[in-house]
Amino acid sequence: MSEKEDAQGSEDDHAGVRFPPPFIILSFLVAGIMADSPWVTGSLATLPAMVMGGLVFALGAVLAKSSVPRHRKAGSNVEPWKPTTKIISDGVYGRSRNPIYLALVLGYIGVAIAAGSIAAFVSLIPCLLVMRYYVIGREERYLEVKFGADYTDYKSRVRRWI
Template identity: 30%
Template sequence: MRRPAAAWGSGLFFALAPGTVAGLLPWALTGWRADVVLPMPVRLLGGVLVVLGLLVIVPAFVRFVAEGAGTPAPVAETEHLVVGGPYRFVRNPMYVAVVLAIVGQTLLLGSWALTWYAVVAGAAMVAFVKLYEEPRLAARFGAEYAEYRRAVPGWWPRFAPAPQDP
């Protein structure tokens, strides 16, 4: 896939997938109104988690275009396995970032609805990865993916990056 098409496709997918899961649905559940006003340090932590989620997910999407020559969308897959940038610390940085953003919103708004939504969304992401993504990547990239999987944890980021070429 050519990079301009990959960039457009990734931008569209960014708006549709994480934009819906971490933006539209939390707004639908809360109207961005606080259920309980939590102490300021807790709300500040929530804001930090939302920003951290964005600081992880945006570079992860860019990697799909620059390194993978494709998009994160299953209908426009990458040509190459993406293992650089945030993918050196955790195999699923986009999912981790989205859940971080939802948890951050939970702390900002003191919302039980968002707490449960974060749990359900996270479980759905894990199921999707286990049932679809991992088997698909193993079939497409074989030994390269197996080595990457051995070198980089799936959900809990490591503090030191994996080698650039696992």
Template identity: 30%
Template sequence: MQAADPTRPPNRVPWPPLIYLLAALVALGLGCAWPRPDWPVAEVLSGLGWLVLAAGGGLDLWAMATMRRHRANILPHRAATALVTTGPFAWSRNPIYLGNTLMLIGFGLVLRNPWFLPAAAAAAVAVTHLAIRREEAHLEILFGPSWLAYRQRTARWFGR
């Protein structure tokens, strides 16, 4: 899917941060309707949750700082201004969305609310289909061969 106008923003609605907020609200609501089970290792999971939450938040901040250094637009409803391939973008094309997903998982563990785990997975799938694919088409139009080379060497979420 490619937009004809490279200045046209890749995302309007649903705005990706709203997808993550909605996932958190659904998980909280489900947690109230069907409370958590007694987890035998609850304290360990809570401690792990704080680590995952901190890792996700740290990844978000690192990615935002890297984008700022490159004077890249960070808002997903505005056109891209730079192709950032360093810092966390060297190993994930979407470190902010990855950080948001990790934070949802971390909240689930801290709050001992298992509904956050499928909510995080659903948010990641929704963001992939409703935002990331549009953003990738937008970046291909704007940055052509540079984007294609970056896409080839860097995973959408993580790894390779």
């Protein structure tokens, strides 16, 4: 094994997630908003909805801002197609195993509220299923194999989402 592989993990040392989770979530959001007819979306996109949506989106942004730097500080990768070097269990990771995904979903909900998009809310259901089984499920299996009891103990203490 080369020094580069030793420091970054082998080529197969990742969760097997091939599509960036933000792309998955954004795709469902855009599809949902586009599925709404313009007169429905326009009539529901009121100033109070935009303010409420903006607040929910901002909450997601704050959560993301407190989550991503923890990976950098720990020297671990955020991207699920790269090796995970350690379990991060402090800060927001002491409350949620997936705070970045939770932040992305809050951003999605905020935009859907602001746009007044009913179809975006409907498309959130399959989006969450894809995230749960395609992304999070793969990550959890990978982390259980890589970190064993340390990760299963973390899973028993900290909820998946909230």
